Amino acid sequence: MRANFTIIWLLVGLAIFVRADSGKLTGAVRDSEGAVIANSIVLVHWDAQGADAPRGATAGLRKDLRLTTNSMGVFSVELAPGFYDVVLFAHAFSPNAHKVRIRNGQTVSYDTKLLPDPQITAEFGDEFVKDPAPLMPSPEPKRQY
Numbered sequence: 001m002r003a004n005f006t007i008i009w010l011l012v013g014l015a016i017f018v019r020a021d022s023g024k025l026t027g028a029v030r031d032s033e034g035a036v037i038a039n040s041i042v043l044v045h046w047d048a049q050g051a052d053a054p055r056g057a058t059a060g061l062r063k064d065l066r067l068t069t070n071s072m073g074v075f076s077v078e079l080a081p082g083f084y085d086v087v088l089f090a091h092a093f094s095p096n097a098h099k100v101r102i103r104n105g106q107t108v109s110y111d112t113k114l115l116p117d118p119q120i121t122a123e124f125g126d127e128f129v130k131d132p133a134p135l136m137p138s139p140e141p142k143r144q145y
Contacts, residue, residue: 023102026076027110029069029088036073037114040090041066047083047099086110092120 029040044065067075079102087097093114100108 021104022078022080023104024076024078024107025084025086025100025102025110026107027074027086027112029073029075029090030111030113031093032113032115034113036071037090037093038069038071038073040069040073040075040088040114042069042075043067043085043087043089044077044079045085045087046080047085049083088112088114090114093117 025044027042029037029042031037042065044061044067046061046064061079065077067077069075081102081104083099083101085097085099087095089095094117096112096114098110098112100110102108
């Protein structure tokens with residue numbers, strides 16, 4: 001009985017001292033009308049100013065992260081605590097950049113609406129080809145006899 005009591009106190013003590021050293025950044029990318037923008041590019045860059053990671057920990061990112069939104073325009077990534085620059089890109093839309101702060105154990109939601117790029121709109125109007133033809137034709141596979 002005493003051994004069980006000791007094990008329980010050890011587990012409780014361990015749970016108190018273990019803390020999350022990461023947070024989560026999630027978001028959704030939509031156009032100005034609210035439609036999903038799938039396959040958008042999300043760049044995440046760590047800003048060392050004001051980092052609040054514990055001493056001795058490797059804070060932030062060693063190199064920038066490049067994510068792609070899924071078919072619903074959603075992205076998600078776990079990050080060390082600190083400040084990050086988040087930049088969103090999509091074909092025919094103006095990029096969007098914002099600074100976010102990630103704290104231990106918290107989820108930060110960064111939903112954004114991208115606006116059509118005025119230069120693209122001026123050149124092509126507001127009608128876009130959904131599946132443009134490739135610039136170069138695909139090579140035909142070699143036939144084996």
